Amino acid sequence: MANISKKVSWSGRGDDRGERTPLLNGAEDGKYNRHVLHFVFQSLDYDNSENQLFLEEERRMSHMGFRCLETRRWVICGLIGFLTGLIACLIDIAVEKLAGYKYSAVKQNIEKFTEFGGLSISLILWAVLNSAFVMVGAIAVAFFEPIAAGSGIPQIKCYLNGVKIPRVVRLKTLAIKVFGVICSVAGGLAVGKEGPMIHSGAVVAAGVSQGRSTSLKKDFKIFEYFRRDTEKRDFVSAGAAAGVSAAFGAPVGGVLFSLEEGASFWNQMLTWRIFFASMISTFTLNFFLSIYHGKPGELSSPGLINFGRFDSDYIPFESFIFFSFHFPGGVLGALFNVINYWLTIFRIRYIHRPCLQVMEAMLVAAVTATISFAMIYFSNDCQPLGQDNTEEYSLQLFCADGEYNSMATAFFNTPERSVRSLFHNPPGSYNPLTLGVFTLAYFVLAVWTYGLTVSAGVFIPSLLIGAAWGRLFGILLSTITSSQSIWADPGKYALIGAAAQLGGIVRMTLSLTVILVEATGSVTYGFPIMLVLMTAKIVGDYFIEGLYDVHIKLQSVPFLHWEAPPTSHWLTAREVMSSPVTCFNRVEKVGRIVDVLSNTSTNHNGFPVVILSFLQPGKICGLILRSQLIVLLKHKVFVERASSRLSHRKLQLKDFRDAYPRFPPIQSIHVSQDERECMMDLTEFMNPTPYTVPQETSLPRVFKLFRALGLRHLVVVDNENRVVGLVTRKDLARYHLGKDGLEELHLAQT
């Protein structure tokens, strides 16, 4: 039944290997092995180290003190929401301005040359403009901050899951991300500006909550209490939610996104704060955009994207048609992911130099412009210009006066507007052939674009593809049945198609449903949307995982899912744990600590502290982290110096917080030969009550404990309370359910 592939033997296992280059966008050696988990990723620690210092501080704090802390948390969440809203506003206005200039220029040029002939000059102008925008964006990303590439959602998923992706929440990343997304959307790529908002919100949160910026070397000396992984993670959840909320005008969807991706332990107060941040974010964005659009106070169209309200109803029979959409959605979604998967492997192997990456991005931009142009040129799909026509850049091209080219509306627009047109334009706005060709072309472009070294999201392209074939289906249906009254509105088929396609690609059921419901403002469509998302997910899962999971797996991140694989009851802590474990004594020689920390072949991050005993593993009495030991060594907290330290101040939690989160490497700390002979008393600094499990504990039980409490290290003990092993994230992430039952991934040494 449970088919366990053979274990690889490895020496010197450790939690991870210090801060290294991020791999999320290209393995260093250009090789890729999909059965490997990388050691480069550190884990975050969501379990407070309740050592004496911590307990003393907590006990000193009065009830009032805790109230103040709570208030500060609310203030921070408000700030996060406000700043995220502002950033969304900035992106929106910048994109609108830049795209506006571009389309005006190209439109004038096309109109000029339509009469004289020589439209190839227009094409060149368009392609050059696009490539230029994309080049600037790609250079920023490829040369200055590669982690800012893509939508950022996989990275934030990993962060919330407890994996530390280096540099992912830095200010510089935020700046490049925002700049990059403006360039790529203005550059006409098949991308959306919504995904990056989630990443931006998370960075804002990580920055604001720490009250300092290490990039800017500025410490405001506020919010020092929150300088640890537990608190920071909570704020990052709020930031991600605020990002979703700003992007889609979906505050509840934002909260659910954060919870679906991140929170392992649901906490009511935390959820309220996340919700608060989301609300503030939408509100801020709306408020400033309404001012920008000259209608201050008109708050009824929230979010960067608004799909408009669907007022038309559907009849129950249509539910079955809607339901059938899950199949194309799931299959096309899986196809998207499979192609993108192979493309990404190709990129990892051959396109890992920054200049190549920039060139690929420019190539895609030029090709996008060319394809768009060709399709506009060859289509003669003329539609009368209506009174209520809201297309800003309607092209007449070869159409008669008073008409416009409807293919041009689909391509000659930001993707957001195209989605909206597909949802809401009256029946007859598009002819079926136009839509068919558009679907195909855009699918190819979107697959190719995702994974480029530009900062961009995949939500909107997915929606656009789905809306196109959904609407096509609706039109065909009304042609076949020719009962115009009932099937009058192909827009609702576009909506369901968009949901099916998005579900097939990204597979986040619950939050997506809510996001789509909130973005369309129609609770009525909630049921078919949910049904189609869920079944599209099932169909897609049959072939391949969701796009984000594909990318996470491609980077060999030790990602923990919600539950242990169902057939893993065969395994116990004994088989899963790494052993032997490097332990320290309660009072340990400095030399040994330095040696252990410097040992690059093991590079452990957590060490059980044991009571000295002879010839056998010692009884556990605590757990200490590498980062804590580093701070202790840096401040030379040695027993021998205790007397002289009387004049000095005692080491405080503040010293640990100041070093957080970039603890210096052991190599940078100088320990003299004399000092090596000193002793260090760990009693005060270790966590005296780490969680432990007996060796017989089944894997699902270990997994549940680990996941529910967000642990980084779990000590395995025998029935005498002696340390026999240590379970870390990688030991659990190794097991996953393959086609033939339980499979085990290898642990890479690099």
Next chain:
Amino acid sequence: MANISKKVSWSGRGDDRGERTPLLNGAEDGKYNRHVLHFVFQSLDYDNSENQLFLEEERRMSHMGFRCLETRRWVICGLIGFLTGLIACLIDIAVEKLAGYKYSAVKQNIEKFTEFGGLSISLILWAVLNSAFVMVGAIAVAFFEPIAAGSGIPQIKCYLNGVKIPRVVRLKTLAIKVFGVICSVAGGLAVGKEGPMIHSGAVVAAGVSQGRSTSLKKDFKIFEYFRRDTEKRDFVSAGAAAGVSAAFGAPVGGVLFSLEEGASFWNQMLTWRIFFASMISTFTLNFFLSIYHGKPGELSSPGLINFGRFDSDYIPFESFIFFSFHFPGGVLGALFNVINYWLTIFRIRYIHRPCLQVMEAMLVAAVTATISFAMIYFSNDCQPLGQDNTEEYSLQLFCADGEYNSMATAFFNTPERSVRSLFHNPPGSYNPLTLGVFTLAYFVLAVWTYGLTVSAGVFIPSLLIGAAWGRLFGILLSTITSSQSIWADPGKYALIGAAAQLGGIVRMTLSLTVILVEATGSVTYGFPIMLVLMTAKIVGDYFIEGLYDVHIKLQSVPFLHWEAPPTSHWLTAREVMSSPVTCFNRVEKVGRIVDVLSNTSTNHNGFPVVILSFLQPGKICGLILRSQLIVLLKHKVFVERASSRLSHRKLQLKDFRDAYPRFPPIQSIHVSQDERECMMDLTEFMNPTPYTVPQETSLPRVFKLFRALGLRHLVVVDNENRVVGLVTRKDLARYHLGKDGLEELHLAQT
């Protein structure tokens, strides 16, 4: 700082005391002490007992087997949603019919006597009709199933929290609940039919998921795998969500309600299933109601209550006015709770006999009718009958022809319709005096009504009170500023007032916001609604807890909140645990087991199993539950019989599942004197890897472990792994934050 009141000494502490009469609606002895936690409440066990039997079963199961289980879970959730929707439909139609007959009869009578005089006869008719309905409902509740009284939300909160309230999820309870709520709403009480839907959904879930009904003595032999607390709880969450969803047409709100109240460990798959159940429930209700109303397929007005869409916008300046609503909302809400608190204590002391309870309910019904009548009679608030007037029972009374009495619309209607009128009737429909008097009268009636021995909810009355003063405020505002254009719509003030009032009374921020947003279908108002709910909660919390928490506390339920009180870092497991602990040996004498289980002064429910040792506490090697021991004794699984048992079949998990959840008391199991001398081997049946903590673990840490994993027993060990104590729910629930810091509740002996 942390001010701990002195501990009471008590002997014989145990987890609880077997199944007893439920106390949620009246203490037995008529006395009430608010500093006591009762022993009558058993805990639920959300931690699987991973004994050998369980592991063997799990290991036997193939990947396909787990898939089937998962499919079954989805099917069950679909069924739960469907049945809950049907029940909601039944309630809605029954109430509408009955109320329709009643109002028609009274209306005709009033119209008859308006001309001749002698309206007192109409009053008597009205009062008698009301009292008759309420009497029938109250008799059903008081004599047949007292647990069906009230909204049921506190009980479901407790269940999801892990407290077993006897008889709360039985079929009989459901029947009485549904019958009771129809009677009380038709009887014109100031109640809503929404709260009971949540309870109904939970009962449906508990029944369907177990594949049998113990009330009907019918076992369908399906879903046997789900016969344990962990699985059952998950389904009950889904049922509660489906109930909310049906009541308010708010599927997302339902999911959030379940999560806010129940789930400690967020699980993605579970959440999707809950959402699925919610969606099915709303859809079913809509579908059948649309058929009933003769418009099959018109699904646009979901839920039992629909507040109608708010299309009018608000200007940012109004946000500040909306925001100011939190103060009256919080204060009035707290006042409501305080009065109801004292009233409930009065009821516990003096009105604890069923016939008294029925009489009180009838009295309230008669008084409600009288007050309503008086207010209709004395008001001369005539409004012209508009074209689009939707009032079904508009009373002309003393108004001119073509006019109707607007006070009558507020009282002569089900509360749901009244709320809708307050939200949406055009400006000028009500005069300020009418609204003021109405607010006051309805407030008094609602306070008096909640806690009666009838099945009824408090959501709608709260909304109605809030909507009334909110609209009043809006009207006054427009009078003062006399700028009709901007303040034209008092309906939006009614909405925000309703939110503030509801927030002040029940205090569930997140799910309430979403419920209100979904029920009104306006995302735009989400921000002010959230703001007002949150601040109303803060204001209200200053005075007293939320209504449901007040009632939970009044029944001395050991309810665990989300986190340990912040100032509890002073306490460690050593102070919190109960000790000494009754332990069993791995192979134990039957006589001792029977004696321990029969000891009514301790009545423990979980027993650590230890390895035999001399003179000192033994090393822990497992944990066994009372229920498991009972099954073992019943099947006489003794070592001495092992040889003869070769012919018998081996004890299987099925035997434990068949006995679940009503394990027989120890008294019903006959053990002969010979058998008392036999030995029982617990190895196969005990949980070999119970969670343990060292004695130094701080209370917040113990609390987090306990809450995150949904434990019932947590073993405290010393550093030799010897059992020194046991932490149960009551040990943690004892500590709470009072006015003067940390307080400790006493544990009652009964």
